[in-house]
Amino acid sequence: MADKLTSKDKNYSQWYNDLVIQADLAENAAVRGCMVIKPYGYSLWENMQFVLNKMFKQTGHVNAYFPLFIPKSFFSREASHVDGFAKECAVVTHYRLKNDPIKNEIIVDEDAKLEEELIVRPTSETIIWNTYKNWIQSYRDLPILCNQWANVVRWEMRTRLFLRTAEFLWQEGHTAHETAEEAIEETDRMINVYADFAEQYMAIPVIKGRKTENERFAGALDTYCIEALMQDGKALQAGTSHFLGQNFAKAFDVKFLSKENKQEYVWATSWGVSTRLIGALIMSHSDDRGLVLPPKLAPLQVVIIPVYKDMETLEKISSLANTMKSQLETKNISVKYDNRDSHRSGWKFNEYELKGIPVRITIGPRDLENNQAEIFRRDTLEKQTLPLDNLPNIIENLLKEIQQSLYDKALAFREQNIRKADTWEEFVDMIENKGGFISAHWDGTTQTEERIKEKTKATIRCIPFDNPQEEGCCILTGKPSRERVLFAKAY
Amino acid sequence: MADKLTSKDKNYSQWYNDLVIQADLAENAAVRGCMVIKPYGYSLWENMQFVLNKMFKQTGHVNAYFPLFIPKSFFSREASHVDGFAKECAVVTHYRLKNDPIKNEIIVDEDAKLEEELIVRPTSETIIWNTYKNWIQSYRDLPILCNQWANVVRWEMRTRLFLRTAEFLWQEGHTAHETAEEAIEETDRMINVYADFAEQYMAIPVIKGRKTENERFAGALDTYCIEALMQDGKALQAGTSHFLGQNFAKAFDVKFLSKENKQEYVWATSWGVSTRLIGALIMSHSDDRGLVLPPKLAPLQVVIIPVYKDMETLEKISSLANTMKSQLETKNISVKYDNRDSHRSGWKFNEYELKGIPVRITIGPRDLENNQAEIFRRDTLEKQTLPLDNLPNIIENLLKEIQQSLYDKALAFREQNIRKADTWEEFVDMIENKGGFISAHWDGTTQTEERIKEKTKATIRCIPFDNPQEEGCCILTGKPSRERVLFAKAY
Numbered sequence: 001m002a003d004k005l006t007s008k009d010k011n012y013s014q015w016y017n018d019l020v021i022q023a024d025l026a027e028n029a030a031v032r033g034c035m036v037i038k039p040y041g042y043s044l045w046e047n048m049q050f051v052l053n054k055m056f057k058q059t060g061h062v063n064a065y066f067p068l069f070i071p072k073s074f075f076s077r078e079a080s081h082v083d084g085f086a087k088e089c090a091v092v093t094h095y096r097l098k099n100d101p102i103k104n105e106i107i108v109d110e111d112a113k114l115e116e117e118l119i120v121r122p123t124s125e126t127i128i129w130n131t132y133k134n135w136i137q138s139y140r141d142l143p144i145l146c147n148q149w150a151n152v153v154r155w156e157m158r159t160r161l162f163l164r165t166a167e168f169l170w171q172e173g174h175t176a177h178e179t180a181e182e183a184i185e186e187t188d189r190m191i192n193v194y195a196d197f198a199e200q201y202m203a204i205p206v207i208k209g210r211k212t213e214n215e216r217f218a219g220a221l222d223t224y225c226i227e228a229l230m231q232d233g234k235a236l237q238a239g240t241s242h243f244l245g246q247n248f249a250k251a252f253d254v255k256f257l258s259k260e261n262k263q264e265y266v267w268a269t270s271w272g273v274s275t276r277l278i279g280a281l282i283m284s285h286s287d288d289r290g291l292v293l294p295p296k297l298a299p300l301q302v303v304i305i306p307v308y309k310d311m312e313t314l315e316k317i318s319s320l321a322n323t324m325k326s327q328l329e330t331k332n333i334s335v336k337y338d339n340r341d342s343h344r345s346g347w348k349f350n351e352y353e354l355k356g357i358p359v360r361i362t363i364g365p366r367d368l369e370n371n372q373a374e375i376f377r378r379d380t381l382e383k384q385t386l387p388l389d390n391l392p393n394i395i396e397n398l399l400k401e402i403q404q405s406l407y408d409k410a411l412a413f414r415e416q417n418i419r420k421a422d423t424w425e426e427f428v429d430m431i432e433n434k435g436g437f438i439s440a441h442w443d444g445t446t447q448t449e450e451r452i453k454e455k456t457k458a459t460i461r462c463i464p465f466d467n468p469q470e471e472g473c474c475i476l477t478g479k480p481s482r483e484r485v486l487f488a489k490a491y
Numbered sequence: 492m493a494d495k496l497t498s499k500d501k502n503y504s505q506w507y508n509d510l511v512i513q514a515d516l517a518e519n520a521a522v523r524g525c526m527v528i529k530p531y532g533y534s535l536w537e538n539m540q541f542v543l544n545k546m547f548k549q550t551g552h553v554n555a556y557f558p559l560f561i562p563k564s565f566f567s568r569e570a571s572h573v574d575g576f577a578k579e580c581a582v583v584t585h586y587r588l589k590n591d592p593i594k595n596e597i598i599v600d601e602d603a604k605l606e607e608e609l610i611v612r613p614t615s616e617t618i619i620w621n622t623y624k625n626w627i628q629s630y631r632d633l634p635i636l637c638n639q640w641a642n643v644v645r646w647e648m649r650t651r652l653f654l655r656t657a658e659f660l661w662q663e664g665h666t667a668h669e670t671a672e673e674a675i676e677e678t679d680r681m682i683n684v685y686a687d688f689a690e691q692y693m694a695i696p697v698i699k700g701r702k703t704e705n706e707r708f709a710g711a712l713d714t715y716c717i718e719a720l721m722q723d724g725k726a727l728q729a730g731t732s733h734f735l736g737q738n739f740a741k742a743f744d745v746k747f748l749s750k751e752n753k754q755e756y757v758w759a760t761s762w763g764v765s766t767r768l769i770g771a772l773i774m775s776h777s778d779d780r781g782l783v784l785p786p787k788l789a790p791l792q793v794v795i796i797p798v799y800k801d802m803e804t805l806e807k808i809s810s811l812a813n814t815m816k817s818q819l820e821t822k823n824i825s826v827k828y829d830n831r832d833s834h835r836s837g838w839k840f841n842e843y844e845l846k847g848i849p850v851r852i853t854i855g856p857r858d859l860e861n862n863q864a865e866i867f868r869r870d871t872l873e874k875q876t877l878p879l880d881n882l883p884n885i886i887e888n889l890l891k892e893i894q895q896s897l898y899d900k901a902l903a904f905r906e907q908n909i910r911k912a913d914t915w916e917e918f919v920d921m922i923e924n925k926g927g928f929i930s931a932h933w934d935g936t937t938q939t940e941e942r943i944k945e946k947t948k949a950t951i952r953c954i955p956f957d958n959p960q961e962e963g964c965c966i967l968t969g970k971p972s973r974e975r976v977l978f979a980k981a982y
Binding site: 027029030031034035036037038039042043045046062063064065066067068069070071072073074075076082087088089090091092093094095096097098105106108117118119120127130131134140146150151153155167169342 | 520526530533536558559566579585586589597599610621637646833
């Protein structure tokens, strides 16, 4: 059992770091800015991948794999993309090491310098569109609906486990279409897939909207996003879907012969989510005892723990527990019976609370006598003693209830933390003292957006899709505005 | 439909390349030595991953993820490992690019030079053992049974799609144990998992054995391998499992407190298979018409093609085909009904033969009348007309039969191509004119092994596990030998 977690209220950031480490999710690697995703953390990612992969396939996508390396010159082809992505990145300059007999160590072989440097992909639009050029001749070759599960590298100076690391795992969808309409439809489809995943599986309510020009993906005409609110009142961008127009097609000269027999540039989208989602999951539901996981993504849903003094009692409990385990497993519930004699039950309680197992079943001598068990809900910390008859059905329903309850709680929290600000003073007060999303008027210029960010660290998270049109005055400049946008400090 | 494939007999190597390209499996990327794995090729890899991942989990392993980059100095820690792996590799030296205002292009920012160069992992023993150091204190922390699905980079000068590329996808298992016995047991367990996978899923018979000292993994005390024979008589190493002894534990100072309360170095294994298996799959079963895939790994197992002249007939066929499709799908058989009117049935026949779909069902007007369908087996190219009653069961059995038949055929081919050589002349004649595995005596020295390789290009593929002990004389030097070993030219 690890040390006690820092309290969320005391220091949210430290609580997060403690939790990631102590729950065995990830740790900092020996390589600056990189992380090791430990088995328990990786099993969360595997569960997310499994669901997302299915959702991608159901919406017609296929997986493929493109190279890790991108020639430096590719980045220069799309003017805005280069500024956004080709700066802080890992640059491969040589392809061989050799022994230095004098120093008796291995050194870079200067004779093995690459003619053109290679960039470790920070995102793959350029290499993929360079490839699509060969795949697309006519409208018959369209649409192309590819997704890639991959690692990417962005040389971040300040890193935090899962939230911002030099290397991270993600998926990136890259699609090619005949028309702008079709590409926009795809951009929209995928942001909805992400929203459904966040809400139905991660139990995280999200706001769907579009980014301002300033916050758009480098090279996109439009960026759609889902924004979630963390427990400390900061926003987290959980997924993005980009309408890229014909920018990459033009940069890589990807044309197709249309049904009207004309050469036209192809329309593009790209969309992605990453291991960052694990950070969002932690910061949406967890507490001072450790992780709280939604049952649909929990690597283990139920743990059964025996409480006993003598081996005879343990044997009786084990017989009961194993039957219970089988019954639950026939309902596709994942169950572990932890009968290790090397650890006390109190230690086990703490351990599984730390790891966020949604339901704990405890069986002791009195439960044996009375044909009952104690059921503990990780999310609410409630205990109840229940008769064993019908227990599998009760647990099955309880898992559903926990899933829904986590969502409801997170939604209620978010609703309480969306506030309207109509004056600059109100705005500053809310940002500094309340956090959450602030719905405010803005004059629509990047300059004002940047000034607000400088003064308050708040950024425009999105312009919600369902935004009501409303006349108003910009919170900072007083200039006219037609709709409110959502501001927040963000991860 | 692509161009005609080069015939296998005319030029096997060209046939292979043509097939990989034309069947849409992979292509060379814009980055030297790297490949793009296209959706059809990737779906084969996904199917392999799915099965292997399950087998790994059934044998107690969990997945995790370690960094892409390895500090250069890590390679120097294990003396033999550095020679094997830290030579031809991708070296990251800088972490930033910048605009060059004069040339108007992006260049490497010399101010952003890394203090220590990073190597893109060619294999992960070093970074993983550096991590395990923090995970292991006592025997209670053992065993550690981790696997990683990842990309790796080895800067190969001569590359071939799937068989040898600079970047490839693989899995690497890295386990840590209390005792040598336990580690050797694990090494053995995993080579058996690989052999079972090759034989039962890929329908490729393999010979299990150990590598000679010269052919061992750099840093291993023992390397077990599975060796398969390709249709052109060359061998292919399809998977390896290494007993690493305490080499990496010593290099990274990984000790544990034993049950006897003593500090001891941890024992290690590592094991891996890669996208190279796709190359092995192709070269085991395919023919001049294209891919031949074992049903258990085929992305699509059955295709139904209508043959018709008028739309009325097509409608009737479609109704029948859709029923058939549903019936087959309830048996977990993957089926596509290709009713595209844009392509002729002959074109479709060729296309699905090229892609290696195990079973084709054709329905034409006469079949409608007679309540029958034509069944075509991709592997033997046999056709038979069968009544529709009971067709789902027949197809189900046929798929099993094809799976078994592919294995049997490959096994018969291999058995015909294992030959004993007892003189140098025989040996050279077999290598030059017959190919296959040659079972011959060898004096056990690396020097002789190297000389044989220089003279004939044949290498010792393995010393089979079930090798009979037999007195003899080395094929080259005439020195005494106690057992035969298997030589072959290899991929």
